[in-house]
Amino acid sequence: MRPMRIAAAAVLLSLVAAAGCSSGGKQQNATATPGQPAKVVLWHGYTDAEAKAINSLVRQFNASHRDVQVTAQFQGNNDYALQKVLTALAGGKYPDIAYLYGSNAAQIARSPKVVRLTDWVNGGGLPWNDFWPGERAAATVNGQIVGVPALVDNLALVYNKKLFDRAHLPYPTPNWTWDDFRNAARTLTDPSRKQFGWAYVADGGEDTVWRYEAMLWQAGGDILTPDNREPAFNSAAGLKALTLLHDMATVDHSIYLDNGNGNYLGLFDAGKIGMLWTGPWDLADIRDHKVDYGVEILPGDQNHQTISGPDNWVVLDNGKARAEGAKQFLAWLTDPKQLVTWGMATGDLPVRASVSKLPEYAQFVARYPGVGTFTDNLANAQKARPTIANYAKVSEAIGQSVVSVLLGKAQPDAALKTAADQVSSVAGVP
């Protein structure tokens, strides 16, 4: 009898395990019944200060809203949020709100499960024009609004004052030209100290590409034609921007080439790199290392445009009640009052322009030196990367070209032509 009893136990165990899995799932997917609060699940990738801030805001919301109850869940690193959300969508159990990079908006928008927010926004659900232009563009795919701006940043010039002083260089100004920038980078470069003027992320990924795109826009160029069907970067402007990178990397040797592991930040902190084109996310680390730094808008050519990397809260359809609850929460979360609380806790830039009119905004700027320049610089983020599903392939082609030029393996004109040929074959594909 003994083996039989153990056998039964073993089978039972596997049955219970299987049942346990499925019942957990059902609970999450249940739609709200009348009289019950709508349960909204939010996925985020926040850690440290940001995680504390989101949890505190969610608690505050839940305490003041009886009809909607939000659960914030940590999904792990945001770099792979799209992959995780796609997996969840394929599995049929997904959150109501997901944090996604703006560059993924067009990809996720192909899913029918993404709630279109256009009617809600136009009906007064969100004061859309108070969001920055770059954010609005990044949340809009084929004329449809598919996300609520969650985070905005942009590239500005962050420099080490001590290195400028030592080289007897005046600090950057808002009127700096590319020549001023190049000359400063060359002056700051000192092989005997292993010191570089500038750093460029040369892994061929989006980090490589977006800095080049800002330069392309500064020179008056564009990434794609207005209909998003053909490459437009293989222009005089594109060549001028890539030639600047070429000359700085292979003639002046004033650029430290980062292989994508973020070494540049530690080197900047250590006083080995004079200038960075980076966003507010690096400021906390730089401040922690007691670097005497300054922030200025990017140098320019035709203009001083920057590029912004807005991220979105995307609403996924788990039934009407939960979708409505999700919208209600997002409208509350992006209210200036909550945004200034968020900014104070995290140092993130306000996603809405009117936040800077609040009295608390002055405290925010004082608390995070340089962040005011980043906020003002949002006005220079006039263009957005094309929100097309094939942007990843466009980015890949541009990224490899830029790296080949930085490494001295190709001339700017030839590299641009190679990239344009590759983009021609993919960009027009819807």
Place this chain on the structure above:
Amino acid sequence: MSVRGRREHLAGWSFVTPAVILIAVFGLVPVGWSLVLSIQHNDLLTPPSWVGLANYRALTHDPVFRSAVWHTVVYTGLFVPVSIVAALAVAVALNRRIRLIRLYRTAVFVPVVFSTVATAITFNWLLEPDYGLVNYGLERLGLPAQGFFRDPNQALLAIVAMTIWGWLGFDVIIYLAALQAVPRELLEAAAIDGAGRLTILRRIVVPLLGPATLFLVVWSTINALQLFDEVYVATRGGPLHATTVIVYYLFDQAFRLFNGGYAAAIAYSLFVAILALTGIQLWIGSRRVHYGSS
């Protein structure tokens, strides 16, 4: 079968059922599913369409895939023989009774315990072209600084060196165990017959290590063909695709560009290649390797 036998049979199956279910669900189903995926156009998001062998045909025209295959072949061709020969040398050196031998053995094995990610990050700084310790050492010796992961001509070699460092300890442990199973009387008999140490190694020890060598060749080859972690962390396939190996390219296609069907076709091609190669290795092994010393 007696009642008792049948009961035990049933009990046995009941015990393995959970494991069988797990393997079926997380092993066999994905294997079958990815075969289906490989004959689809599937972006993992919108409804797929059937494309027959188009993904496989596209592979034959894809220059990046072709270079990924070449990089994988070069990597495997360097990694497998170098790591096995080096492991044998280290194992022979460690197979003796000297002071602190346990310390040496532990030291050799430590890199295997390291996560591959930690290894890659460490080497990323050691081999950093401008600030790394290795170039600092080279300059002190009056040698020119190298580009390593930044130089398309050196990046793959740097990955080979890094992974050999990371995996050597595993091969050494296997060889050490095998060396200790070599009968002493054979070695003594050979020594009495006047064989030198090198002759003993070549004519007695190495042949007796045959089964271990066969295992290591098969195992290392499979591992080398599936190289991913170290490339992902250290170089992301760059610079300029110089370290884009097959599995990295598969990952890139599947999870960055969302060409699910195409990625599955890459996976299946690799699967078939590994199956064939392993078959050949085992067939050669069955003719050349003899088991047991009796």
